[in-house]
Amino acid sequence: MIDEQHVSKSDETEILKMFTIEPGMNLSSPEIQRAAIQTLEGGGLIYLPKGGFELSERERELISNTANILTQVPDVENGKPTIIFDPKNGHIKKYHYAQIHGKMVRAQIKDSARSDLEAIMARYGQWTESVITQLFPSYRQSLDRKRVTYRPFARNSTQALHIDSSYGYPTQGRSMLRVFTNINPADRLRIWQLGEPFEPFVQRFLPGVHVKGPSWFSKLLAQLGIVDGVKTKYDQYIAALRALGMRDKEYQNTAPRKLMEFPAGSSWIALTDLVLHGAISGQHSLDQTFYLPVEAMNDPARSPLRILERLTGEALT
Ligand SMILES: [Fe+2]
Incomplete structure (x- = not known):
């Protein structure tokens, strides 16, 4: 029997529930699984100080100088x-642009580094799948594994607190x-800020949202295959709430928050459409996105979809 105190640390300020899984704990044990699903679905964060994903010495060497992997480094440090790597075809997306100071910029990968980066990103995706399968066996049948993101550029400017919306990939x-x-x-830290729970955030910004469906x-774009599916009202609400929150300077200056430092190796x-977050600093991170249908959740009423439907009084998908 595992001492819950030992595995579950809840923050005094109650801004954010956090569950720490120390190295050596068995991810498949029922106690860990129960605490993990409670934390995740409740809008908390599961933290693995030493999760176990590692780069080889050669891979560390490769990325330790971005000039080894990229033809140019932008002068703005906003990460x-x-x-972007697509696990379905095993390749990095060639034309993935970001807007920097009004210009469209993409990471141009050196041909000599492409297969090494693809191998790291593919291995990372498989590793996350194994972690998620052990922690959340009940999600296994329903999860859709999407893109892997690698951020080789430094961030030294604070990203506003936000919930994630999915742009060209409606959820x-x-x-x-x-x-x-x-x-x-x-061994540089990655630092994030984490905000208040989803519901008070939504209540604050919902009156300013007008969504037409x-x-x-x-x-048409979806039918032609230009975007990945039609944006539902849910996607529109999430995008609008995100934008209103990010633009509101007073909110960004005064909203409750907690800083989290994530050491290298952690x-x-x-659920990033449920948890308000923003990156503050760091360089070199990987992430894997899965889409989780609300019906697969232990308690669908806690999903952002069902919370939004309750607060708006309408069906959103
Ligand atoms: Fe985000």
């Missing part, structure tokens, strides 16, 4: 552009379950 009501790992080869144009797991 962009990112590198259509599914939650975004993401596993993150700090792989910094120089999917347009004929977005249906991993963390959250």
Whole structure:
């Protein structure tokens, strides 16, 4: 029997529930699984100080100088552009752009480094799948494993507190379950801020949101395969709430928050459309995104979809 005190640390301020899984704990034990699902679905963060994903010495060496892997390094340190890997075809997306100072920029990977980076990202995706399968066996049948993101660029500017929305990849009501790992080869911390629970955040910004439902144009883009599915009202609400929250300077300056430092080698797991978060600093992280249907959750009423439906009084998918 595991002492719950020992495995479950809840923060005094109650801003964020956190569950720490120390090295050597068995991810498949019922006590750990129960605490993990309670934490995740309750909008908390699961923290693995030494999750177990590691780079080889050669891989650390490779990424320790970004000039080894990229043809150019942008002068703005906001952690962009990112590198996106699609586990379905085993390759890095060639044309993934980020907007930096109004210009569209993408990470241009050196041909000599491409297969090494793809191998790291593929291995990471498989590792996260094994962790998630052990911790959440009841999700196994329903999870859809999506993209892996690698952030080789430094961030030295605070990202506003936000919930994740999925841009060109509508979740259509599914939650975004993401596993993150700090792989910094120089042992630099990755620092995040984490905000208040989802519901008070939504209540604050919901009056400013006006959503019309999917347009004929977005249906057309989806039919032509230009975007990955039609944006539902849920996707529109999440995108609008995210944008309103990020733009609100007073909220960003005064909202409750907790800082978290993630050392190199650590991993963390959250539903990122349920947990307010923003990166503050760090360089070299990996993350894997899964889509989780609400029906697969232990308690669907805690999902962002069902909370939003309750607060708006309408069906959103
Ligand atoms: Fe985010």
